[in-house]
Amino acid sequence: MSEGNRTPEATGAVADAYAGNWVDRHAPGATRPFLRLSRADRPIGTWLLLLPCWWGLLLAMLADGRAGWHDLWIFVGCGIGAVLMRGAGCTWNDITDRDIDGSxxxxxxxxxxxxxxxxxxxxxxxxxxALVAFSVLLTFNSAAIVLGVLALAPVAVYPFAKRFTWWPQVFLGLAFNWGALLAWTAHSGRLEAPAVVLYLAGIAWTLFYDTIYAHQDAEDDALIGVKSTARLFGENSPRWLRRFLVVTVLLMAGAVILAGPSNPMALVVALGGVWAMGWHMHWQLRQLKLDDAGRLLRLFRSNRDAGLLPVLFFASALLV
Structure with a gap:
């Protein structure tokens, strides 16, 4: 039987990975279990960790109108760090959840x-x-290094949150959007109000997309006693998701305004990115069906595109 015709159980593939992903098709056999542990076969999480970093960097560049070669390294370094820290964080999550995941x-x-x-x-x-990611972090300024080390706290706590709170998605948001603070600081040398407001916008966005994601497991989670916003909101989830959408847009717009691009047209273009992301989230709400696991997964993954919209608009604002 060829590998392409074997079941996921026979090949070791993970059930919710992309069909035909590069790990299952091309990675050396000995590396596949570890790459799966890092979710390399499911890159959406890396994107969701990376995009707030790029928001923070680009908004910081808009704020002071300054760009240099080191910013290009910050842009690339955030990408490398997101791959590594997402992998380390997922590994930590699976270590702590090893008994739950089997159920x-x-x-x-x-x-x-x-x-x-x-x-x-x-x-x-x-x-x-984690050690390789730390070596990348050491190439940033001292304030960013301190923030990078502090980021380990929400990462460490998140896997346990679903055991003691109905809002574990808040803890995921605290961890996944830390890059907005770090990248802003890596550019500017100090943490400032627009970065904090942008960070809060990212947390609201995480509540939006991860509540959608958590509805896939709501029935199993109820059986084993795992908490989530999906279980907390139940059939009222669309109403809560709409609230998270509004908060995301308002806070991100506030961050752009606080950053205060000196060029009025740059401000308009940057706010256009916030508007575009809000419409993408609205589209997701219109497509939502809480009892359709396949659609829930597709909508969750579509948040890569939603988060890329501000990146494209912020980058365009730098050129006007």
Whole structure:
């Protein structure tokens, strides 16, 4: 039987990975379990971690009208760091959830509960990724380095949040949007109000997309006692998602205004990115069906495009 015709259980592929992803098709066999542990076969999480970094960097450049070669490195370094820290964070999440994941249909095929990676191997792999990411962080200024180290706190807490609060998505937002603070500071040398407001906008966005994502597991989570905003809101989720949409747009617009681009046209273009992202989120709401797991996953993944819209508009604003 060819690998292309074998079941996910036979190949070791994870149930919710992209079909035909590069890990399952091209990565050396020995590396696949570790790459799956880092979610390299599911890149959407890397995008969701990276995009707030690019928002913060571009908005900082708009704020002071200054751009240099080091900003290009910050842009690239954030990409490298997002891949590595998302991988380390996912590994940590799977280490802490190894007993829970085996009880949930969507996650039972992950490398640790399925036996592809041992606990010791996972710990070593997590440490390796974190150390390489730290070496990238050391190329930034001292204020950004301090923020990068502090980012470990929400990352460490997040996997446990669903055990003690109905709002674990808040903790995910705290971790996933930290890059907005870090990248702004890496450019400017100091943390300022627009970056904080942008960070809060990212947290509201995370509440939006991860509530959609969590509805895939709502039934299994109820059986094993795992909490989430999807379970908390239930059928009222669309109403809450609309609130998160509005808060996201208002806070991001506020961040752009506080950044105060000196060129009025640059301000208009940057705000256009906020408007475009808001319309994308509105489109997601119109497509939402809480009982359609496939559609929920597609809508969750579409947030890469939603988050790229401000990046494109902020970058365009620098050119006007």
């Amino acid at each position: 949930v249909a969507r996650t039972a095929s992950r490398p640790i509960p399925s036996g592809q990676v041992t606990l010791r191997g996972a710990v070593v792999w997590m440490g390796t990724q």
